[in-house]
Amino acid sequence: MADQAHGVGGLTYDKSKRGWPNEANIFIALIIIIAIFEILGQVLPYMNGQSFLFDTQERFDSIFNEARLRIIILQVAIIGIISLGVTQVIISGGIDLSSGPLVGAAAMIVMSFAQTELVNGNPNPKAVFGDWAFDLPVLVPVIVGLCFGAFIGAINGSLIAFTRIPPFIATLGMFLICRGIAQWWTKGQPVSFPTESFAWLGAGMMPVVWFLLLAVLCHVILKYTVYGKHTYAIGSNEDAARMSGINVKRHKVMVYMIASMLAAFAAIILSSKNLTAQTGMGQFYELFAIAMAVIGGVSLTGGRGSIIGTVLGAMVFGAIQSGFTYIKLDAFYQLMAMGTIIISAVVLDQWRQQRAAAAA
Amino acid sequence: MSDTILETRDLTKHYGGVHALEGADFALKKGEHVAIMGDNGAGKSTFVRQITGVEQRTRGEVIFDGQPVKFDGPLDARRAGIEAVFQTLALADHLDVPDNLFLGREKTKLNWLGPFRLLDYKSMRQDTLAALQKTGVKIPNISNTIERMSGGQRQCVAIARTASFASKLTIMDEPTAALGVQETAQVENIIRTLKEQGEPLILISHNMRQVMDLVDRIIVFRRGRIVANLRKEETDGQDVVAYITGAKTGAEYEGAA
Numbered sequence: 378m379a380d381q382a383h384g385v386g387g388l389t390y391d392k393s394k395r396g397w398p399n400e401a402n403i404f405i406a407l408i409i410i411i412a413i414f415e416i417l418g419q420v421l422p423y424m425n426g427q428s429f430l431f432d433t434q435e436r437f438d439s440i441f442n443e444a445r446l447r448i449i450i451l452q453v454a455i456i457g458i459i460s461l462g463v464t465q466v467i468i469s470g471g472i473d474l475s476s477g478p479l480v481g482a483a484a485m486i487v488m489s490f491a492q493t494e495l496v497n498g499n500p501n502p503k504a505v506f507g508d509w510a511f512d513l514p515v516l517v518p519v520i521v522g523l524c525f526g527a528f529i530g531a532i533n534g535s536l537i538a539f540t541r542i543p544p545f546i547a548t549l550g551m552f553l554i555c556r557g558i559a560q561w562w563t564k565g566q567p568v569s570f571p572t573e574s575f576a577w578l579g580a581g582m583m584p585v586v587w588f589l590l591l592a593v594l595c596h597v598i599l600k601y602t603v604y605g606k607h608t609y610a611i612g613s614n615e616d617a618a619r620m621s622g623i624n625v626k627r628h629k630v631m632v633y634m635i636a637s638m639l640a641a642f643a644a645i646i647l648s649s650k651n652l653t654a655q656t657g658m659g660q661f662y663e664l665f666a667i668a669m670a671v672i673g674g675v676s677l678t679g680g681r682g683s684i685i686g687t688v689l690g691a692m693v694f695g696a697i698q699s700g701f702t703y704i705k706l707d708a709f710y711q712l713m714a715m716g717t718i719i720i721s722a723v724v725l726d727q728w729r730q731q732r733a734a735a736a737a
Numbered sequence: 738m739s740d741t742i743l744e745t746r747d748l749t750k751h752y753g754g755v756h757a758l759e760g761a762d763f764a765l766k767k768g769e770h771v772a773i774m775g776d777n778g779a780g781k782s783t784f785v786r787q788i789t790g791v792e793q794r795t796r797g798e799v800i801f802d803g804q805p806v807k808f809d810g811p812l813d814a815r816r817a818g819i820e821a822v823f824q825t826l827a828l829a830d831h832l833d834v835p836d837n838l839f840l841g842r843e844k845t846k847l848n849w850l851g852p853f854r855l856l857d858y859k860s861m862r863q864d865t866l867a868a869l870q871k872t873g874v875k876i877p878n879i880s881n882t883i884e885r886m887s888g889g890q891r892q893c894v895a896i897a898r899t900a901s902f903a904s905k906l907t908i909m910d911e912p913t914a915a916l917g918v919q920e921t922a923q924v925e926n927i928i929r930t931l932k933e934q935g936e937p938l939i940l941i942s943h944n945m946r947q948v949m950d951l952v953d954r955i956i957v958f959r960r961g962r963i964v965a966n967l968r969k970e971e972t973d974g975q976d977v978v979a980y981i982t983g984a985k986t987g988a989e990y991e992g993a994a
Contacts, residue, residue: 603843604852606832610840613829620811620827621841631852680831 399674402729403689410693414700421704429703445699447582453669453695454584455650457688458643460666460673461588461595462636464687467670468599469632470612470679471537471544476640476666478555479529480659483522483644485562488654491518491571501570515574519645526641527634529555534633538626552663559656569653579649587646591639596684608632612679668715669694672722676730741800742767742906742937743788748797750783757783759961761797765906768935770928772948775958775981781941784958785908789821790814802905818905822895822912834879835865838898868901873930875923889920896927900936907931908939913947925951945974957981964990 414429431442459476466473493501494512529551536547577583599605607628610618619625643662648654673690675682697718701711743765750758758780765771773781787794790808799806801817808814811821828837835858844857844864865879874897876890883891892912899907909928913921928951931938942948948955949969957965957980965980965987979985 598853601855601858602850602853603845603856606836606840606843606856609831610829610836613831614827617827617829618840620815622812622815623841628852680829 399726400683400685400689403673403686403693407689407693407696410696410700414696414703417700417704424704427703429700445703449692449695449699450585451582452698453691454588455643455647456662456665456694457588457669457691458584458591458646459640459662460669460687460691461591461684462639463663463666464670464673464675464682464684465595465599465608465632466544466636467667467675467677468612468679468682469608469629470615471629471632472548472667472677473533473633473636473640474545474548474663475529475533475551475555476636477659477661477663478552478559479526479637479640480644480647480662481559481656482529482555482562483525483641484648484654484658485559485568485656486525487518487522487641487645488568488571488648489562490521491515491575491648492568493570493572496570512572515572515578518571518575519578522641522645523638526638526644529641530634530637531630533637534630537633538629556656559658563656565656567653567655571649571652575649576652577649579646579651584646584650587642591642592684592688595639599684604628604631609680612681614680665694668719671719671726674726676726677723740767741765742802743939744798744800745784745788746798746800748784748787748799749795750787750792751795756961758787761963763956763963765937765939767937768932769954770932770938770940770952771954771956772940772942772952773956773958774942774948774977778960779958779981780961781958782910783961785821785910785939785941788814789819789908819908820899820904820906821908821910822892822899823910828883828891828895828898830884831882833882834869834876834894835861837883837894838865838868838901864901869897871930871934872897872900872927874927887920889916889923892916892920892924893927896924900927900931904936906937906939908941910941911943912940913942913944921947945977948977949974957987959983959986962990966990 411430415431418424418427418429428442429445459480463473463476489503489506490513492503492506495501533544533548533551536542536550537544540547578587599608607618607623610621610623611625611628615625644654644659647658651658669691670682670687671677671690672693673682673686673688675687675690697715698711701714706714741764743763745761745763748758748761748763749756761780761784763784773784775781783792786792787797788799790810790813801819806817808817814821829840832840839861844860845854846857848854862879869876869879874893876886876893883894886894896909896912899909912928913924916924925947928938928940932951938952940948940952953969955965955967955969955972955977956963957967957977959981964983965977965985966989967977967980967987976985980987
């Protein structure tokens with residue numbers, strides 16, 4: 378049935394009012410950002426006509442600078458996995474500050490279950506399990522990590538749902554607790570040398586594969602399942618959701634559990650990629666993950682956003698970071714510029730929303 | 738079994754020392770449309786809040802569909818078949834019309850997936866169109882999110898939601914208070930459709946013309962008590978106002994206020 382068929386009764390349907398998808402804006406922003414860096418590369422005197430995107434020195438078979446593209450997506454893949462969960466939390470009207478420290482704690486725990494028996498024929502100094510020396514199948518550290526994530530997420534979610542403390546406070550507390558767990562687990566010692574099968578999980582471009590697989594999965598559950606619909610509904614109007622018979626408390630626990638399990642999975646991939654786990658791992662990850670979601674159009678007031686947006690937000694984030702390095706901007710300027718960009722993204726988005734609301 | 742859908746006996750609510758509602762005896766027949774009128778603070782909304790379980794009554798009985806009931810919350814009341822459209826609309830702003838209509842009772846496929854069972858968008862969309870047709874609600878584009886709609890359209894969606902789930906009783910608390918002329922007319926049309934379908938309704942309204950147009954009976958509240966129970970044919974606007982302001986009190990309610 379055509380939409381106009383029920384457009385009677387003095388109310389007309391103006392097609393021009395139909396929203397231009399937010400994701401398209403982010404995609405355009407991504408292209409503009411890449412173009413700006415490309416131009417800067419040509420214009421800035423010290424760049425010697427290098428190209429940001431293209432292969433100018435005939436190092437690769439393709440026309441693109443594959444090395445840089447690979448770095449961009451590798452850089453964002455692991456934090457991107459976290460941001461998939463953070464996106465769901467923010468859509469439900471919450472916030473998760475504990476994901477970064479959770480990465481640190483989960484990495485330590487996971488790695489201690491993944492350590493190999495011998496390194497170059499010598500016994501691998503076990504950080505936790507002393508003389509207990511044999512290689513565990515890869516499934517063990519993975520399951521341990523995911524269970525740890527689910528446990529932390531369940532605590533986060535239960536605190537928020539049942540004690541009604543603000544998500545900011547609950548996850549801020551968990552932020553410190555997880556940093557503590559990371560240091561307590563090995564008394565600060567790094568844990569290194571995983572089994573070969575564990576190292577495979579994060580080798581080469583595997584983080585990107587996981588990121589994209591999980592992104593598709595999260596997109597499907599948010600867009601096409603009851604879980605997703607209720608997540609949006611709770612973030613949009615919690616009272617309406619409760620009045621409709623949705624078990625809001627149970628749902629919130631589930632959302633935080635999924636987010637923390639994704640963060641724990643990111644820890645698995647990160648420690649596997651680095652072949653080591655250290656207590657400080659995941660620093661700022663919670664903030665970068667939130668930034669990716671926000672750049673991708675996820676509204677901090679809840680109810681709005683998408684996984685496609687977050688993935689594009691992650692790409693924007695990666696392109697900017699990589700671009701700054703490419704034009705040889707010092708690290709401290711990078712942080713300042715990054716902060717400015719995140720603030721501008723939210724301001725722009727709010728302005729756009731207000732305009733859309735005024736037009737309706 | 739009688740043909741009475743809702744009855745209250747001595748329904749009373751005290752907020753500390755404030756007697757917001759005192760001994761309300763009220764009955765509603767199946768298919769009947771009743772308006773509740775009264776000044777601000779007369780106890781209209783308090784009365785509705787006791788019936789829908791938003792608040793717990795101090796004293797008295799509520800008999801719904803032949804059974805004495807005591808709802809723990811509005812969700813309980815809704816499950817029993819009492820649908821209320823409140824002044825603050827219970828809609829999710831970022832979702833579209835079918836999503837809101839089916840919120841909490843989605844049609845799904847692959848139910849063995851538990852919370853991750855798939856939404857049956859197509860079927861929900863069809864049912865939404867059917868429900869809108871049934872209630873006479875006209876929404877230009879049901880795929881629009883609620884935040885992009887006008888106040889009247891929102892109100893219509895809320896009412897369509899209420900009406901499309903075979904509820905046994907609909908309660909509307911000032912459904913047109915914030916609406917323009919055209920939108921008010923639309924809401925009133927929906928109410929007429931409900932009447933034709935024999936669905937009982939309690940309407941709280943300050944709009945005399947609307948009340949005279951739409952309902953069978955008018956109940957007047959004053960200072961927490963019911964002071965008049967008037968058949969529409971036997972009264973007029975001035976008469977009702979006299980009851981509201983306290984110039985008159987119904988014979989059977991003498992000594993009430």
